[in-house]
Amino acid sequence: MKQRLKNLIQLICSLVLIAHTHFVAAENTASDTDNVLNWAENTYPALFPGHKATQSIDPWLFRFYPETGIYAGVNVNDNNVYVLGGPWNTATAVDTLPNLVSFIQNSGGNTSISACNTTNVPDGIFYSQSGNVVTVTTNGQCIPAPDMNDPTSSNLCVTPHQTEASGVSVLSNNTITSSSLNGITTTIPGLPNPFKSIVDAGASVKHCTINAAPDSTNLVVNSDICFDITDSLSGALSSFPIDGIQVTPPITYSSSGTYSGQVVADCFTTDATTISDAFTGEVWVRQNNTFVKIAN
Template sequence: MKRQAKRLILSFCALGLLSNSYIALADTTSDTETLLNWAEKTFPQFFKSKQATQSIEPWLYRFYPETGIYAGVNLTDNNVYTLGGPWGNNPALIDSLSNLIAQINNSGGNGNIASCDTTNTIPGITYSQSGNVITVTSNGQCVTAPEQNATNLCPIPKQTTPTGISILSTNTVTRSQISGITASIPGLLDPFLNLISASSNAKHCTVNAPNENTNLIVNSDLCFDITTQLSDLIGVIEGITVNPPITLSTAGTYTSQIVSDCFTTDAATITDAVTGDLWVKENGSFVKK
């Protein structure tokens, strides 16, 4: 009996060690993504394109074919190395992963995403990127809904020179559910649900977008608290009961396509990646804000 109990305790200890090892690896993987995304954004002369992270034991790395440069983390010592280009044909030690992450955080740098400007990100929403695929999530929590004209989940970082490329981003909603309101009359909520659906499917167009963003895919899984926006509007309508909070859970995928002129599209908003100008469609026409 004692021997069986001892084996059971050892088994739990082993599971605990495995769990801790997994957590440590997950943290290293996340930090590696943060570092390499930051490097792509900060040093485009070396890391010219958005690349997915690859794994070959003991390395997590990205390869940049335009410059022939490898950048990655050795999981054995958790140090960061580069290879190729100005660093030569042997792995060059840059620094430890923890030191570089600390430097990024202390400098106010945003290493979470390379292709989106997350300066004005809604609190509670996080971004991650692997190659040309971006994931935007509220991590299972409901966050305050954005302003009506803040429909672009991935604003392109400010560009220094015009590219002449216009990109229309379209969202395909795969899940949409509203909670916190009920109606005693069938169809009474349809106008409000249709309005929410239209907002979720809003299109955005970017003028002077960088070429590498033309094939960008943005997957979203979000929950918004829309109590403030809807309570006063529908709370006084007979037959509708409000049980706050009113939340909207939605998931979807943004895809992009090149268009000749943003102002002839059915986009809800337009931005210029060089000037930062914003236009919002009002009564069928784009109005500069």
């Protein structure tokens, strides 16, 4: 019985870890344009240096890079991607927007945004951006959950390391709007699934970032994610069934939510659960209403 209770506690802890994964958008021309231009910035920084905002002058969605004098964008009338300036003396069509989006996705191209480092995210997770709104999705599929013991893969929106202090502090909050936990149920009539409530509560946490990236000050992140967590919980499930709890693999957790942030004067005076410094790498966790430093 003690071993079963231990495994039950392990199961709950594992589910909470999965919930703490920070989710960080759309299937239209604007978001596809941002995906392509993000990829160009990451792949050809000599031509498209830095992260620039997308501008709109009908019929164009474009970015301008003053360092190189290059314009890159999409003509929404013909849905082609064009470049102008630098090596291109006239407006030059590179390819159609759908072709480039397909090429980038199939090649594993990096379309991450400067406010969120997505380098080590698991396969099957897709990002896109439109203005200050980012969406992360598994496109209706349940993918294997990332390794919760590896912080480089268990966080889907790792705050990029800042090379200098920005002086900006951002308090962020992730709110779950809908969720479902399948494969773990209670067999007591009328009793709600306590595990789902625990996971949802663990996901709706607040984090504050010191020296945050300027892009994150007004960032809104919408998520629609499904994880297959059967393998992640294999150890905890070894002693099931337990009275009142039915486990029927596969076990999946699906959630939709919205992550948003606001600028604050001092992270240490907020109700955040955790604090990190994107410049120094320091991390604090709230314990007994006091922030305790755990890493540097």
